[in-house]
Amino acid sequence: MTSNKLRRQPLYEQIKSLLMRRIAEGEWQANEVLPSEWELAGELAVSQGTVRKALTELVGEGLLYRQQGRGTFVSDIASDWGDCSLVTPGLPDERPDVIACELLGCSRMNAAEEIAQRFGIRRAAPLLRVRQVWRLRGQTVALDDALLPAERFEGLDARWVRECGGVYAALQRRFGVRPRLQTEQMRAVTLSREEAQLLNTSIDVPVLSVLRLSSSIEGEPIEWRQRYCLTEQLAYTVCRA
Structure with a gap:
């Protein structure tokens, strides 16, 4: 500045x-x-x-x-999981174990029309793409692709995400922005071969797709996230205070 x-x-x-x-x-x-x-x-x-x-x-x-x-x-540093966790099915009050993040990469891409409309930016505007995997008790349980408008968060890079332990913590510490969930959609899907390999599973195994749009406190859309969760032995659980 x-x-x-x-x-x-x-x-x-x-x-x-x-x-x-x-x-x-x-x-x-x-x-x-x-x-x-x-x-x-x-x-x-x-x-x-x-x-x-x-x-x-x-x-x-x-x-x-x-x-x-x-x-x-x-305030506590924001978590990429927010109010959500993966716990034992049938035990919604179970205290969730700590879920560990591994950053796979932070790259740039151009915004497709749908994403550009969501963010209120021009088509093909630069986006930041942050890919992470999440592990619970050493086992890979989720894969994330987070997209953010690059011009809004210039300077966000792999070092910040890795040191902070997630995208939301990096946004809060680097830019003073605390993301808030705006909308969330869930459905069962099958994975591409690349996604299945990253999750150490088969392309035939259905997974839970969680599509999230997050905004700033003021309501500005700032993140589009696609999350795939392995829920054969775990339940994706939302706990509202």
Whole structure:
């Protein structure tokens, strides 16, 4: 971001961007309390009202949360699985095991017409494609292809995704964007040969296809994700708080 752009921003937005960058750089970890509004105002040489407005926007966007009488805290890093998990069929309340991510690649492609319409971008505009596999207790259980508008997330690369442990965490730490599920479709499908090989299964085995469109807090579409899950011995479970 250039200094000219910063000067044109309202002061509270400059403070908001600065706080986002400091969070992204790890100055405050998840669930750690930030300094008080007065302390931040003194450190940054701005009014308490300016700091409060910046913090309020970050709370509204889900990057921070407040606890009455205790202060303002950094939110947990967003998970690519959100409210979903893979658990034993018939045991929806089972505590899910940790699912491990392996990044297969981060590349660029051009947007097909359907995807371009979803994102509100021109046809053939550049997209980022992030492919990941997920393992549960050492076994491959899911394959993801996540598409994001490249111009919106310039600078997102394999290093960021790998270090953060997923796309959503990278978006939150690198860009201050916390994805929110907008729509989700599920159906049984069969896989291509390449997809079956990545999932260590047969092309004849039906899998659960989960097609997701996620948006920013403001409602801007930011991610189109195709997920394939092996559900012969696991159940794809959604737990809403």
